[in-house]
Amino acid sequence: MVCPYCKHQENIRKHGTYIRASDGKVCQRYRCKSCSKTFSETHFGIDYRLRKRYLNQNIFRSLCSGVSQRRLALILGVRRPVIARRLLRFGICAQHNLEEYRKNREKVSKLDFDELETFEHSKCKPITAAIAVEDKTRKVLAIAVGRIPAKGSLVHLARKKYGKRPCERHKCLTTLFEELKACVTDFGIVKTDQSRAYPPYIRVYLPKWEHQATPGRRGCVVGQGELKEGAWDPLFSLNHTYAMFRDGLKRLARRTWCTTKKIENLKMALYMYAWFHNLYLDSKAKRNLRLAWIP
């Protein structure tokens, strides 16, 4: 056990119990001898200081199944902030879990990565989300999000309406590769599309890896543009995962009213979905799909 205040691991003693008012659970209290503060075992759970904790898993599964926040609030008979607050909380938990997952899983020698494009508030303010998945198993390994300037026909309108928009693509890709360091082998194969932005990063972060660049293809209608027309797609693991992100997270669906308003919240939603996705692909975890903090 780690003290949440001073982060010391030793000198933590039991300090009585109390009965939690909202559900009657008996909770153990602890006292840290280093900083003399007390805390309870509930401090580390995803339901710390929540009263409607029985809604948590339902909200988690629904938010990752294409239900909008407003509609979920209506279905469960709660106010909208109840859902919005859970989204942030679950995102933080999922981000932590994903980090632990990278550290503790066996090393990866085959991975695919690409960027998924979405926007905050208006199409004039695009966002890139770089996502790396393990080839074949389709498990999500790392995610990074950043603002990018508008492209194509929207450039002039975007400049006029919202001014100059910073490009955080470099920061975003750097973060992604830094995070991947924890879970990759020395040699392997990395598959991407033919973007010229990627080879420099691969040379720096995966120097001994083989890079396979696949030409882009037209999307077919069913996969929201992510699943490709024609036969065998070498980036299938990645494109299928992207299609699942677009289907699972309401705000990523194409032609939806539900849009991202704050990039931080999009980040949390992506982490939450990524963790849901990894649990869903694990046949054991899928049977009782729950979000819990990995200690």
Ligand SMILES: [Zn+2]
């Ligand atoms: Zn302490």
